[in-house]
Amino acid sequence: MFAVLSTARKSITRVTALLSIMALAACDPSMMPSPNGGPSINTNKPIPVALLVPYESAQEADNGLAQSIENAARLAMADLDGVEIDLRVYATGGQAERASAAASRAVNEGAKIILGPVYGGSAKLAGIAAGNAGVNVLSFSNNTDVAGGNVFILGATFDNTANRLVQYAAQKGKRRIMVVNAQSPAENAGAAAIKNAIARNGSTLAGTQSFELSQEGVVAAIRPIASTVRSSDADAVFFTSGNDGAMPLLAQMLPENGITSPDTQYIGLQRWNFPASAVSLPGLQNSWFAIPDQRLVQNFSSRYSAAYGQAPHALAGLAYDGIAAIGALAKSGDSQALTAQALTRGSGFVGVNGIFRLRSDGTNERGLSVATIQNNQVIEIDPAPRAFGGTGY
Known part of the structure; x- marks a missing residue:
């Protein structure tokens, strides 16, 4: 179902999407500094981002999912202009307890925000571990029961x-x-x-x-x-x-x-x-x-396939979206760019699945086609x- 775009068109579309993301970040008047809801960051240095994915799972499908998510995150990092991400990958084995331990380790090692984990139970425990240090979690789950506090879900609800x-x-x-x-x-x-x-x-x-x-x-x-x-x-x-x-x-x-x-x-x-x-x-x-917005989905799928030789997992785009949002916010140069107030700005972001915004209750709103x-x-x-x-x- 995915169309293959020419190299020139892919580059144009990628730049257009990236500029759209950055423009939303730059012009949003609601993104004011806040002392609460997240750690301060030094935007002059690479931003430490922890990626929690189900590597080392007993389920082979989990390992393939983890690789696809990591690939998409790195693809997004390559698209960022003026922002560097220090991506640190942590294996959860697809288990909630390991996700909690990974979140604690990531925070202790300096992570300013956590991307992942995939499953709702894992996200809940990871959120508790990260919350003790005031770090926000952008989970790939769509389970609204685990959203709230410092846990935001990226999955379509x-x-x-x-x-x-x-x-x-x-x-x-x-x-x-x-x-x-x-x-x-x-x-x-x-x-x-x-x-x-x-x-x-x-x-x-x-x-x-x-x-x-x-x-x-x-x-x-x-x-x-x-x-x-x-x-x-x-x-x-x-x-x-x-x-x-x-x-x-x-x-x-x-x-x-x-x-x-x-x-x-x-x-x-x-x-x-x-x-x-x-x-x-x-x-x-x-x-x-x-x-989702098929124009953007098709572009992402084509770029991913060209880079990695296979189609992305259906959840991989969420990893790209998460990195894109982090990069867009950090582009502002604001040390409070990863607080809850910044993450939940009303204008939202443009990702590979279309526009999306995070809500104060930890859920999200996505622009969808019928x-x-x-x-x-x-x-x-x-x-x-x-x-x-x-x-x-």
């Missing part, structure tokens, strides 16, 4: 995705939304995020249906879902399931029971273009879901914003 899609649905006249989810912790959290977004945007919760996460559970839920759609006059069904779970079966059986998109608009909390073969599923045609599937192809139908307006949701 359910709340952010749900809000973007409910807003778009409202613009298109789809305001009566039914929520369908599997009975799992993640999908229960996703359903809660959708309900909050519905209330926040003045839409109507037309009904709910949960099901046991099994083939039998999905089959048993089909008729109740179809019945609720009809009896409630729902004009959209918002699903929490992905294509690695219940969605393929839902997308097959609901149309067989008369519930098809776009008559009753299918909306997905997860990205329904993964795996690539999923775009050929008849039931997912004309559905809606959110994706996409659909038509004729077995992913089509962007509402582009990601290029700048934030106001204070966010």
Whole structure:
């Protein structure tokens, strides 16, 4: 799905993105020095940044993820102009206890900010260890339960995705939304995020249906879902399931029971273009879901592949974003550039997944595109914003 750009175009796009990041840092009047919320830095010297990644994990996939994250961080470092990063890599083994120990060691060795770790439990313990020294943590997790205090999460959140899609649905006249989810912790959290977004945007919760996460559970839920759609006059069904779970079966059986998109608009909390073969599923045609800014994603993927000979992991872009944000803030020359106040400035940053900003509660807001599937192809139908307006949701 990633387009390959010419060398000249890649250079232009890289410089443009970098200048955008730096410009946001330079013109933001809210970035005032603060004695609290983070350590002071010497911007005339390389900034010590700790990268906590799951090297030495018993799971081979973790080691590949760790390498991809480190590669992306170093790619971002090469793009910084006038800012030097002293990147120090610490292995967590994918374990929360090791992440805590790594965070303590990193702080003792002079780290001014921590990038990572990946998993929510690891981020929570690393945050406690770093918080004792007043150091902030930019985790790759999307688990909002661990966000807050000195822990900021970079991963796309359910709340952010749900809000973007409910807003778009409202613009298109789809305001009566039914929520369908599997009975799992993640999908229960996703359903809660959708309900909050519905209330926040003045839409109507037309009904709910949960099901046991099994083939039998999905089959048993089909008729109740179809019945609720009809009896409630729902004009959209918002699903929490992905294509690695219940969605393929839902997308097959609901149309067989008369519930098809776009008559009753299918909306997905997860990205329904993964795996690539999923775009050929008849039931997912004309559905809606959110994706990052594809122009920037494609540029990053092309540059990463050219540098390292393979495609980046889906989370690797978060490492680039983290380094880019640190570099943009440090570019100001302000010794308080890595405090919580600086990190949460309203204008945010431009990363390889689009614009993003960190919120005071440790969560984030990301600019997302809305996409659909038509004729077995992913089509962007509402582009990601290029700048934030106001204070966010």
